[in-house]
Amino acid sequence: MDWTAEFDKQLAGELPDVTVACDEPMSRHTSFRIGGPARRMAFPKNGEQLVLLRAIGQRCGGRPLVIGNGTNLLSPDEGVDRLVIETSAAFQEITEGETPAAVTAAAGASLARLADFACRRGLGGLEFAHGIPGTVGGGVCMNAGAYGGEMKQVLQSAVVLFPEEGVRTLSCDALDLSYRHSLLTDRPDAVVLRATFQLTVGDATKIRENMRDLMARRKASQPLEWPSAGSTFKRPTGHFAGTLIDQCGLKGLQVGGAQVSEKHAGFLINRGGATCADVTALIEAVQARVFAQTGVRLEPEVRIIQG
Template sequence: MQTLVKELLEANVGKVKENEPLAHHTTIKIGGPADVFVEPNSIESLQKVMAIIQKHQMNWRAIGRGSNLLVSDEGIEGVVIKLGEGLDDLLINDEEVTVGGGYSLIKLATLTSKQGLSGLEFAGGIPGSVGGAVYMNAGAHGSDMSHVLKKAQILFPDGTIEWLTNEEMEFAYRTSILQKKRPGVCIAAVLQLKKGKREEIVTAMQKNKDYRRDTQPWNYPCAGSIFRNPLPNYAGKLIEEAGLKGYAIGGAKISEQHANFIVNIGNAKSQDVLDLITYVKGTIQRLYGIELETEVEIIGRKS
């Protein structure tokens, strides 16, 4: 590990830290340390990071703004790569937007709406990065990234960079080809938006943001929706009907505002959230015969 860290520092790839607490980098403010934490300052630096990781045959994981993630209390073995500054370029050319994987999705949605470009109104309240949104096909209000993505630039573990078309991304509900079939890092995306009336676009996005603010718990740290919707049912509605709003284990509680959110009400452990997830799944299975699947990604060492 020391040799790997030494090589990363010598390669001048950006920020490099050892035993960095991931609670500092997740929206739910939970997570043990990463053995090595790297924030590359460019695509070239990211390629160097990946080459060093492969040379040492280390496990790795890319993150963006840490939403939709639950990291174990024991942390993550290997290298965590955070996409942020240095991978957040933006170019708007008429209706086509080319944006870095580290760019804030909320910031992008706000900016494009003010320029009279329609397509990202759904994303106004999604607190993730563009790369993370592509990775999980983030969506809301009847739309998602698959509706606007033209192509995505992906760095694969062997160091190659490819542009994958919308079809090649194999998007489905909250999934893409990057999750299991072809693991890689989304370093940039080209989005196809449409010109429209600025006032109407801004109003529609603000309406979506207001709805999220009024119905979802942003007064406590959370990871976003915990369960995928078992369509035609909705996870939040099932959990609420089961009387589980406000149920807590340790520092983790099912939100009283929206039952598909688990909030960190103070020093929650990852295990508290996992125990709560298990309890909810068991209750919904017993009452309704429906097996809930997690939308939040659970990663890290097993306890």
Template structure:
């Protein structure tokens, strides 16, 4: 596509060292291991490259999708028209003297939690086993066990839809169950967040993280590609329990399957297409609605 070539030239002019790939298969960048080619896959290595790339895409009206670690995304088999901007190389994590930790968008939660633990800071243990980046976790208000991002994120620096660098503090994040203000503004790009933690005991923090990790290994099908819990928790119920009670454990569409180990996880048994997964999602939603009158809403972001 001609306008893509022009766009690559403009990106190279604005950020000569930036990594750009054409027709990059999204299945290589999502934990579902599903998804066709993105026209453009842009991977900035510095904050300056990121802001320059966003400016070029905006000026040329090229639609773009922000990608962290791809652990909460189901991407179409036809792939993505436009650009994917992957933040994974922007991954600085800094522990500050006031018991805060600041991290760039692409920093993995597991690294942030480990840095906090080694510095004797408690509050981020819940995040240790969530396979996402800081940016994706703020967008989703990721949470597990006794914590959520809402509970620790104090401040976030982001680029808005006009290219301005802005800051959100506290309640301005609009955190709620698996959502934040960023869901309403998909072109807002998290650059960095600062998290408030507390003094704690490193050994006790490590014990807690190990306990959470063991619970995941015991309950979750971590040996298959997935995006974690496919559905949000419906009020008053657990999605996995309803799916199991509907007799759907092990149900497959093509290579997409309701996990035998945890019915809340839909897994890719190997070579599943997005279409397989979407049909399985619909089958599960229909069956649970018919049997229990409960609507299961997808937690995973579907990119079609």
């Protein structure tokens, strides 16, 4: 049943100021540059708008989906018959926290801006996050991490919307962060509205140098010139996915426009015109070959959106 007419009507009555796009290509909002149209995509400017949007979308049958920068997403070619709520365009405020060395950021703030904000105040701890191209909401959901750092080390608390229970502030412990997992990955209906990070006072120049060093390491080892969603697979216990894929001779393996990167075998890249079907088929081919040759099962880290 078409839910959009009722959604448009209720939105016009309750939230006339929110920007909403019709049939917005997901390829414009995912770093893979893949995905057909979302029936509706809304761009809230603050937490109140996000809460209301989610409620209206749910009520009308739009199965709301909240996304950040779309840097860990694979979206179906046929599009998504859902309300996509995109936080990164307008819900980005970052402020100093209420306690010393704390910083609070809205869900859509980019991790790069957050790390930069902290660095300018001589606050360390987020250097690892500076080169991760996601948002605060996506970063908390995925417990994003790199170069020995992860959100779990610096997250103090997050304000989370639960559809049935309302808005609650949860401690880092209650958010249950572990490797590429959190309460949010188990509860896809829950939404991070904002998060507070407890950082450490340090030297701004050294923090900046550390961020530049990590970015240089990224540029040297990752195929950042091609669209991708970063590491496609989770790190299997005791192994590195990229090393296993390389050892199986799969660098350069291609399905349609999707390819195992020659530079970093852990990245599947869009060489031009790749579809979701191409990437999915390549994921399956890599999984099958790696399992056959090493006995290790690779699990996707990238989140595959249900249309």
